[in-house]
Amino acid sequence: MQQAKRLSLKLVLPAIIAFIYMLAAAIPAFAAEGNAGGESLGSTVYVIEFKQTVEPGMQKMLERAYREAEDAKAERVLLVLNTLGGRLDSAVEIGEMVRGSKVPTTVFVQGKAVSAGTYIALNADQIIMQPGSTIGAAAVVDGSGELITNPKTISFWTEEMKAAALLNDRDPNIAAAMVNPNLELKLDELGRTKAKGDILTLSAGDALKVGYAEFTASSVDDAIAKMNLQQPNIVHFEASVMEHIAQFLTMPIVMTVLLIIGIAGIAIELMIPGFGAPGIIGVIGFALYFFGHYIAGFAGLEDVILFIIGILLLVSELFVPSFGILGILGSLSLIASVLMAAPNPKSAGLSLLVAVIAAGIIVYLIAKRFAHRGIWNRFILRDQLTTAEGYVSNANKTSYLGLSGKTLTPLRPAGTIRLGDARVDVVTSGEFIAAGAEVTVIKVEGARVVVALKEEQQ
Numbered sequence: 001m002q003q004a005k006r007l008s009l010k011l012v013l014p015a016i017i018a019f020i021y022m023l024a025a026a027i028p029a030f031a032a033e034g035n036a037g038g039e040s041l042g043s044t045v046y047v048i049e050f051k052q053t054v055e056p057g058m059q060k061m062l063e064r065a066y067r068e069a070e071d072a073k074a075e076r077v078l079l080v081l082n083t084l085g086g087r088l089d090s091a092v093e094i095g096e097m098v099r100g101s102k103v104p105t106t107v108f109v110q111g112k113a114v115s116a117g118t119y120i121a122l123n124a125d126q127i128i129m130q131p132g133s134t135i136g137a138a139a140v141v142d143g144s145g146e147l148i149t150n151p152k153t154i155s156f157w158t159e160e161m162k163a164a165a166l167l168n169d170r171d172p173n174i175a176a177a178m179v180n181p182n183l184e185l186k187l188d189e190l191g192r193t194k195a196k197g198d199i200l201t202l203s204a205g206d207a208l209k210v211g212y213a214e215f216t217a218s219s220v221d222d223a224i225a226k227m228n229l230q231q232p233n234i235v236h237f238e239a240s241v242m243e244h245i246a247q248f249l250t251m252p253i254v255m256t257v258l259l260i261i262g263i264a265g266i267a268i269e270l271m272i273p274g275f276g277a278p279g280i281i282g283v284i285g286f287a288l289y290f291f292g293h294y295i296a297g298f299a300g301l302e303d304v305i306l307f308i309i310g311i312l313l314l315v316s317e318l319f320v321p322s323f324g325i326l327g328i329l330g331s332l333s334l335i336a337s338v339l340m341a342a343p344n345p346k347s348a349g350l351s352l353l354v355a356v357i358a359a360g361i362i363v364y365l366i367a368k369r370f371a372h373r374g375i376w377n378r379f380i381l382r383d384q385l386t387t388a389e390g391y392v393s394n395a396n397k398t399s400y401l402g403l404s405g406k407t408l409t410p411l412r413p414a415g416t417i418r419l420g421d422a423r424v425d426v427v428t429s430g431e432f433i434a435a436g437a438e439v440t441v442i443k444v445e446g447a448r449v450v451v452a453l454k455e456e457q458q
Helices: 002-034 056-071 088-100 116-122 151-166 172-177 204-210 220-226 241-249 252-271 277-295 301-319 325-341 345-369 375-379
Strands: 044-050 076-083 105-114 126-129 134-136 185-187 192-194 201-203 233-236 404-407 414-419 422-427 438-445 448-453
Touching (some): 088 116, 116 134, 252 277, 277 301, 277 325
16 A cells, blocks of 8 residues: 555656646746737836937938847847928838837927927827927928928828838828829818918827827927836937037038038149148038048948049049040049038039039139249240340340441342451342342341442442
């Protein structure tokens, strides 16, 4: 009996131990399953502030921020948005990045999300707005703020906005009304109608009513609380100093100014050498242009090398006769390097055109002021061989007038005579005079000495 009990204990005990072990292993799985519908404990939230113009430098910074969030396996990105808009091409790129990110994005509109900012917000999974903030007014404008009425442009941007709205089941007609002033839209939830000629803008309260915002929040902490995360680990993304510099240097107006400085400085140095300062300033202008684009991730080393080759070719044109071939190749290299380094060749080409015109005016004014120092003076003979400067074009023969001499050769009508100790080439007025005859100088015209028989003068 005792032996049977021992045998059964030996069989049951391992089974009990195995069951306890399996239960212990299953507890975390059950916990994970129970938490699958919500957020995990200690979830990481990346807070990224976007409070400036939508432009290529900002786009590159956001790309790095989202890479960091993905590498950290963050639960969510909170994009704090406050922008008046900017470049549509950059907005499209940022929008694609937001909706394609492995980390879902919540946009917190803290102020304004208008124009391109609205498009970015609509690509997020969730929108939270601060009371008093606005979203909308996404009509396309040019660099001077004038409304663009091109039907193709309006149609394209309207469809982009509608597609972004549909990502999270938002009314696409409202997105279209934010772009197209020709649309009329009745907003039943707001008790008003968006009339033709107007561009729709929504306040935080209105956005909440029409489904363009999920919550309102007074602060970033309040927005995180509304996201219903458990014990969130908040990470505030900080842009590096270099990224701030790159964002500034790649702004369209700054980029154009740098090109003006670069072109004008180098042109002045090449045309009016000796100053030194214009050349140095010009090189600094171009260096800052390429530095900003390189840090932002747009330019590569090959662009800088192509630029240097262009400068060398232009300098060579001044000293090597190539019938303009070196100058043309140098100019093409410079233009190509500037366009290749820019995020958008079309806008870079426009900036370059403006810079060339402005620099041309500056160079003209400087060259006119310092015309006496221009390099063209090396190729122009400006010395005048005047009598006042001590130069004579030929021997002065006026002293021969009235002197008499003897012909050494027959004059037919030209020949040679002797005047004192000098042999002088002379001519007659047309008559023939034999050798050995006495003649008198009757006229001197520069190098031409006219003589006549002495008897005829008497």
